[in-house]
Amino acid sequence: MIFFQFLSLLDLSSVIDTRFVNLTFHEDNPPKLKIFAIFFQNFSFIFILFFSLLNLYELYLSYSLISIIICPFKTWFLVYFVHLRIKCQNFSLNDFKGVIEIPKFSNQFCKSPRKVSLINDDDDIKIN
Numbered sequence: 001m002i003f004f005q006f007l008s009l010l011d012l013s014s015v016i017d018t019r020f021v022n023l024t025f026h027e028d029n030p031p032k033l034k035i036f037a038i039f040f041q042n043f044s045f046i047f048i049l050f051f052s053l054l055n056l057y058e059l060y061l062s063y064s065l066i067s068i069i070i071c072p073f074k075t076w077f078l079v080y081f082v083h084l085r086i087k088c089q090n091f092s093l094n095d096f097k098g099v100i101e102i103p104k105f106s107n108q109f110c111k112s113p114r115k116v117s118l119i120n121d122d123d124d125i126k127i128n
Contacts, residue, residue, distance in 0.1 A: 002073075004052045008081045011044045015088040023093045045085055052078055 033041065059067055059074055068075050 004048060004055070005073075005077055007044075007048050008077070011048060012081075012084055012088050014044070015085065016091065019088060019091045020096055023091070023096070049078070049081070052081075 039046075056068065056075055056078070059071070
């Protein structure tokens with residue numbers, strides 16, 4: 001079950017990173033997604049939740065309902081996982097201000113770098 005908890009941790013960190021990038025680079029107008037895109041955006045969450053529920057069902061069939069209530073590592077993390085996923089998707093830009101310095105939107109895009117010439121034009125290179 002620790003495996004599912006590790007995967008949920010990776011999923012939540014990915015959601016936080018995606019949310020931060022969307023908030024800083026796309027002002028306040030996120031693009032509207034279709035149902036198919038929403039499904040693939042949340043695929044890792046659905047996948048982890050589905051297999052965790054299958055594991056929970058297997059525990060129920062093996063040891064009855066009391067094992068689901070007593071064993072916190074296999075069951076209770078699902079409630080926290082769903083709660084934290086909702087919290088992560090609803091982050092605002094103010095939630096990140098206490099942790100990191102957020103650059104202004106106008107300063108994030110810089111000019112393209114200068115092209116560097118490997119051969120200096122002042123040198124006379126002659127090939128014989």
